[in-house]
Amino acid sequence: MSFRHLQSLFNPRSIAVIGATVRHRRMGNVLMRNLLAGTFAGPIMPVNPKYESVAGVLTYPNVAALPQTPDLAIICTPPKVIPELIEQLGRRGTRAVIVMANQLATTIGADGRPISVAILEATRRHGIRLLGGSTLGILVPGLGLNATFSQIQVQPGKLAFVSQRDAVGTMVLDWALRKKVGLSYFVSLGDGLDIGFGEVLDFLGSDSDTRAILLYIESIHERRSFMAAARAAARNKPVVAIKAGRSPNNRLLGVSDPLFLDVPNLVSSDDVHDAVLRRAGILRVDHLDEMFGAVETVLRSRPLRGNRLVAVSNGGGAGVMVEDSLYLSGYMMPPLKEQTVTRLRRILSPDWDGQNPVEIKVDSAPSRYEEVLKVLQEEQDGDAVLLMHTPNALSKSMDVAHSVIKTVREIGGNVMTCWVGDESVAEERRLFVDAGIATFDTPEHAASAFLHMFNHRIASEVLTQVPPSEPVEFRPDVARARGVIRAALDAGCTSLSEADSKAILEAYGIPVVQTHLAATPEEAGRIAERIGLPVALTVMSRDIRRKWDVGGIALNLETAEAVEAAAHGMLARVGSTHPDATIGGFTVQRMVLRGHARQLLIGVTTDALFGPLILFGEGGRALEIYRGLGVGLPPLNLPLAHDLIDRTKAAALLDARPHLPAADRDAIALTLTKVSQIVVDLPEIAELDINPLFADEKGVQAIDAHIRLSAEPRQEYRLAIQPYPKALEEKAALRDGREILLRPIRPEDEPAHYDFLSRLTRQDFTYRFFHYIPKFPRREMARLTQIDYDREMAFIASAIDADGKPETLGVARAVADPDNDTAEFALVIRSDIKRQRLATLLMNKLMNYARQRGIRRFVGDVMSENEPMLKLLQFLEFRFVPSGESGIVRAELDLQPAARAAPATQAAAE
Secondary structure, eight states: OTTTTHHHHHSSSSSSEOOOOOSSHHHHHHHHHHHHHSSOOEEEEEEETTTTTEETOOOOOOGGGGOOSSEEEEEEEEEGHHHHHHHHHHHOOOOOEEOOOOTTTOOOOTTTSSSHHHHHHHHHHHHHHHEEOOOOOOEEEEGEEEEOOOOOOOOOEEEEEEEEEEHHHHHHHHHHHHHOOOEEEEEEOOOOOOHHHHHHHHHHHHHTOOOOEEEESSSOOOHHHHHHHHHHHHHSOOOEEOOOOSSOOOOOOOOOOSSSSSTTTSSSSHHHHHHHHHHHTTTTEHHHHHHHHHHHHHSSSSSOOOOEEEEEOOOOOOOHHHHHHHHTTTTTOOOHHHHHHHHHHHHSSSTTTOOEEEEOOOTTOOOHHHHHHHHHHHTTOOSSSEEEEBTTTTTOHHHHHHHHHHHHHHHOOOOOEEEOOOGGGGGHHHHHHHHOOOESSHHHHHHHHHHHHHHHHHHHHHHOOOOSSSHHHHHHHHHHHHHHHHHHHHOOOOBBBBBHHHHEEEEEOOBBBBOOOOOOOSHHHHHHHHHOOEEEEEEEEESSSGGGGGGGGEEEOOOOHHHHHHHHHHHHHHHHHHOOOOOOEEEEEEEOOOOOOTTEEEEEEEETTTEEEEEEEEGGHHHHOOOOEEHHHHHHHHHHHHHHHHHHHGGGGOBBTTTTTOOOHHHHHHHHHHHHHHHHHHHEEEEEEEEEEEEETTTTEEEEEEEOOOOOOTTTOSSSOOOOOOGGGEEEEEETTTTTEEEEGGGGGGHHHHHHHSSSHHHHHHHHHHHSSSOOOOHHHHHHHHHOTTTEEEEEEEEOOSSSSSEEEEEEEEEOTSSEEEEEEEEEOTTSSSSSSSSHHHHHHHHHHHHTTTTOEEEEEEEOOEEEEEEEETTTOOOOOOOTTTTTEEEEEEEEESSSSOOOOTTTOO
């Protein structure tokens, strides 16, 4: 994702307001007055041929008459003249435009097309970035820039807010003013014709003035840019979102209606968005108060190790309220260790019950809080401690607050506070805020904040998981599975039989119950005797979706005669209820007797926007009653599969109970990763249904399975998240014969990357990053090592050092723009590994990869004094053009010429 020209939007040097007016309560007037009321330092130039001045500022009759080219133009005119205005601005060289008008998609121009189409054509022709239409505008308090039609002035701060709705944006600005919450940026996307969540997240994710990003989302229109940018931003800083449209009536995203599952709409738009936001590393909340509280908590706290909370209060009520809030969210407060209880009884009372929440006396002195907190931090019974105090006449609330602050400064740890009350404890809460300690006004808010901390930790862990494109836990027979699919498609069949569906599962190592096909009731009886009774019998018909409802399934048939009778009965019932249905015979299976088995479902369906989805939950006919399926985005590895299991109602069924051993969760998780690998390897599969999947202490077994294929051409980037591209790994050798591995970078390369950068000379470091950084920031290292392969690639040269540990020798990187047209490249080689042709090896691999991706050209800025790099690029046939910046040369390469010689294999320039 490129945020080209977004600086002109968010940090303009000059602004033109086209359609500025003297008429009060008109957008062009309100915008002018808001801009002039701020402290924006650049020129503000109104454009309107009707007036000599607007708001006391000289007005220009048209764009051509402007004394200088504006960085940013705000258009407040009727829709039909906007395309021509953008043409004029493009010829002047303006790089960013805000369009305030609405109904652009429904306003028809003179050529019979929507005005929105003509506007986009004009912006793309001139390389202009456009915000809107139907936007409230932008607000950058740090610049004194209020380019909105809202009268609310917000103080500068470290939080950025991005909204799709101008009404919600107005609510947020009003809320921030009342709560004295400062913002670094406020952005109203409006229609998102050009600039959407992806572009803004990219900009804010790398903005040093923004510590956290808040989103109000109604719908996501472009999956690839959103996922890539959201994951990149969330690796650097907290991203918190409200996703509106939870009601089933608000289906802002459509999940395809599964063909084989018994109940349509088993997952909703909200379920899908929940999975998407989680996998993107975004913390989801329900309302505005919760959003700002959650981000403040995450910013003020240390990362949690787990989900254990120990609460302390001067009275039992507050502790019980916290315990109840956590329980309703599916969490239990942990018991205290025996050693902890013994130490606390010496402080509290020999008769203290030893329970968590910890109750201390109402009249406890401040020192009592200090002693209890020190014990809890030393024993580490919890991942966080919540200290609650209810003011009373027997203790001084302010003294307790000072004691807590002093103790936290001494011993550290994750400590939250809750001074219950309103104005009576407002000063104490202010002290906690000033001390950087998260504080809350009610026990319920404190419990919710702890869950936000824990969920943010889980989201961060999920974000770092990069499943490989090829499995490591099992070896599937991909050729066999592809053969089944090819044969079906060649025969014009998109619905696989149960036997063929199970053949694919078997190819991926999923245990199945063998299915036998019978053409007639008599043959079904003979098969039943041969495979062993009792058996299950099912009628075969692609025209009947819910076979249970027509009596098309019979279980526990114990004789051949019973099988024949059941089959004849099925034919009669189907003939009566579905006379036009084609009967293909029957399937016969030996009954699986697993007394401890839980019936689960694993499914795959395809979403119109986010592509393949993996479903998991309780199976069998109970699915119709309880639903509650979890949704996951492939690819999955074992940690992600366990996370999917834990998020479902079915998770509770897997635990041990009296006379019922726990189901093998590891086997279930491995099966989920195998289904995920099927999705990755076999793009023709549109839907898959394993129901039921039996799971007990001995493992899993697929009882029934169906697969539907898509005959449409393969979509290369159909997955919302690209797996680690293991197929791109390639062995090579340096000039001195040392073996190396050229491969895509992974998150686990971060420690080796620190060592790699530490071995660069100051000069080489400056050549790569354009300035020297004594200590590389953690967020920047995460950005370099945790990439989204959908839009970025970094190849590293890895080798084994003298101690047998992997080390990084060099990196070549390319980041493509949203249209996959141009990619910015960078290269750095360890300073002690020179003249080994490593630079050429890495650049050739990067160039070949970019060509395969269809990227048209490479561009990159090189310091003019970096002669080795310039010499290498010249050898690789790059051309050099002025960059417009002193001391910087721009290198460009056409990657897709009509005819091009084979890439260089070595460079004497090194």
